[in-house]
Amino acid sequence: MNRLFLGNKARKLNKEIYKITCHGEFKRDFALRDQIRRASISISSNIAEGYGRKTNNGFIYFLNVAKASCYEVKSQLYLAMDIKYVDNEVFRSTYALCDEISKTTHGLIKHLESTY
Template sequence: MPVKYFEDLEVWKEGRRLTNRIYDVTEDTRFSRDFGLRDQIRRAAVSVMSNIAEGFERGGNQEFLQFLYIAKGSCGEVRSQLYVALDRGYIGQNEFNELFKSFKKLSVMISNLIDYLKSSRMKGEKFKKPQYKSLREELDALTDGVSRSGR
């Protein structure tokens, strides 16, 4: 089944799930007092799912790739901030391991999507040309578009 919306992407769904986990973890009293780290790790987690969504909505593979690289970078940022949270005692080793592993898996999912898009011959939705049955149908569509634009 073709993916029509970014919400259909498994990688986006996983990013959403992990963003909610980060929000849950950072609501803990120990973590919530460190406003800088709390806000930064939340922004980085939100950035992952947001960049996947924005890149998908651009409609072209090259732009989507750019946003996927940003999302992948944000995954790394979250993992780095998890070390700070562990070192400061805001999260325990088990929680760190679970979150770190999950964000590493998400990073791999993004990498796999990047590899797929780079090898795909499809350039993206905005580059798709409509399929016409005849030259007459194509010309009618073009002249209809011109008349609607007021030219």
Template sequence: MSSFKSFEEILSWQKAREFNKIIYEITNGTSFTKDIDLSRQIRRASVSISSNIAEGFERNTDKEFVHFLHIAKASAGEVRSQLYLAYDLEYISHNEFENLIFLISEISKLISGFIKYLQK
């Protein structure tokens, strides 16, 4: 098992938590009010990242933790895809899109690195 004492110490969880707040702030904007389905879906996918990191950690085995990290990483991909749609529909600006893509890609890379670490 990892050397962390709690999931709150894990950098990818911390970054995902910050990302969740940004997603909620953006989806509360007027552009998303006309598309409640996309707003809910991107929120669920975003929250799934931090939730799966936490749940996997609490399972107390590397094998299960890695499984949940894979789910978290897949949710990051889902968010990334939804950001493209939000951008294409002009719900977010180019600058918001670029920033969000950067942040979610960083989270995904951190999760990948953690998976590799735990599988060694």
């Protein structure tokens, strides 16, 4: 599992979240806008922090935090779609990216756990 690939996907998600939260009603909903941005940033930050720990245990811990933040973003994307801040196409593509990150993160966790 390529850690750089995972980090790049998380960075792409950050860009997408910032892009979709800069328009329309989403831009003015400070609470949801800021929360989804923080959750997205948490994904990439925890991947980086875990990698910087240089131990499997440390990396696994922070990957689990990143994965949880991914689920938080997914939940917030559902709300954004439900209240019409994003359309179905934007929801699907952003959710798919988040889903790819969470699955890749899970796979990396399993790989690291098996190397003990």
